[in-house]
Amino acid sequence: MEISVKAPAKINLTLDVLHKRDDGYHELEMVMTSIDLADRIDLVSTSQPSVRLRSTSGFVPQDERNLAYRAAALLKENYDVKPGVFITIHKHIPVAAGLAGGSSDAAATLIGLNKLWNLGLTLDELVELGAQIGSDVPYCVHAGTALVRGRGERLMPISSPPACWVVLAKPEHGVSTAEVFQKFEQVSPDNSPDTKAMVAALEQGDFSGICASLGNVLEDVTLKSYPTVGRIKDKMKEFGAEGVLMSGSGPTVFGLVRQEARARRIVNGLRGFCRHVYMVRMLGQLDQNRTK
Known part of the structure; x- marks a missing residue:
C-alpha cells in the first residue's frame, strides 16, 4: 500500500523570543501560516521492518538525521509497528531556508503513517509526537494559521490572512x-x-x-x-x-x-x-x- 502526503511550507508573520527556559530551549510566541509551496511525501509500507528514505534533493540527509526518518522511527518504537516503510521526499521547499521544510516533511510522515499503519491517532496525539522531533513539527502537523507558543507545541488556531x-x-x-x-x-x-x-x-x-x-x-x-x-x-x-x-x-x-x-x-x-x-x-x- 502507498500513500502520498502534501507537506506545505510555512512563513512567520510574527516571531518573538520571550526568554530562555530552564530546559535550555527558548520560549517563543509566533504567528505562522501555510503557503502553497510544498514537498510531496510518498510512503510505501514494506514487509521488512526497517525505515528507508530517499530524497530528490542531494542537500537532504537520507538517514536518521532526517526528521521524516525520525518521525517514522518514533511511530514504530512507540506503537510496536512491525512493518517498515520506504519514504520518498519529492523536495520543492528550499533547504535551511526558514520555511520549515524538514519539519513539514516529518509532520506529513506522521500523518501518512498514521493512516498507512491504521494507528488511529488523533491530531492532538500527532502534535504531541511532533514535539519530540522538532519545534516546528507540531505546527506543521496542524498547519493552517495559528498562534504558536512555548517551544512550538502550544497551538491556537486563528483566522487566516485574506487571499493574497x-x-x-x-x-x-x-x-x-x-x-x-x-x-x-x-x-x-x-x-x-x-x-x-x-x-x-x-x-x-x-x-x-x-x-x-x-x-x-x-x-x-x-x-x-x-x-x-x-x-x-x-x-x-x-x-x-x-x-x-x-x-x-x-x-x-x-x-x-x-x-x-x-x-x-x-x-x-x-x-x-x-x-x-x-x-x-x-x-x-x-x-x-x-x-x-
Whole structure:
C-alpha cells in the first residue's frame, strides 16, 4: 500500500523570543501560516521492518538525521509497528531556508503513517509526537494559521490572512537556526513584534494591518551575519511588496502582495540577482485530509 502526503511550507508573520527556559530551549510566541509551496511525501509500507528514505534533493540527509526518518522511527518504537516503510521526499521547499521544510516533511510522515499503519491517532496525539522531533513539527502537523507558543507545541488556531500572493526569495546560502539563536543570546534586540496587533488584524481580515504588524525578532541578528538578506528585503520593498519580512531564522524573505500583476513584476525584478524566487498563494486553513 502507498500513500502520498502534501507537506506545505510555512512563513512567520510574527516571531518573538520571550526568554530562555530552564530546559535550555527558548520560549517563543509566533504567528505562522501555510503557503502553497510544498514537498510531496510518498510512503510505501514494506514487509521488512526497517525505515528507508530517499530524497530528490542531494542537500537532504537520507538517514536518521532526517526528521521524516525520525518521525517514522518514533511511530514504530512507540506503537510496536512491525512493518517498515520506504519514504520518498519529492523536495520543492528550499533547504535551511526558514520555511520549515524538514519539519513539514516529518509532520506529513506522521500523518501518512498514521493512516498507512491504521494507528488511529488523533491530531492532538500527532502534535504531541511532533514535539519530540522538532519545534516546528507540531505546527506543521496542524498547519493552517495559528498562534504558536512555548517551544512550538502550544497551538491556537486563528483566522487566516485574506487571499493574497506571497513572493519568496532565498539567497544561495542557508542559515543555521542554532547559530542564529546563539548570536541572539549575545544581543538585546529591540524589534519585538506586536503579536496582539497581528492576531487582531487577522481576525478582522485587515490586509494593511497584517502588513503593518509583520515582525521577527531574529531578523536583525541574521541580517548582521548575512547582509544579502537585507539587500533582498530592500529590493522587495523597492519593487512594491506591501509587507516584507524574513521568515523564521532566515534566510528566505517573503513579500505579501495583493495584485497578481504586481507580484509578477516583483518576481521578475528579483530574478535579476536571486535565483531562488517563488510566487505562491496562502493556503488558509488547510484541510487535514492531506493524504492520497
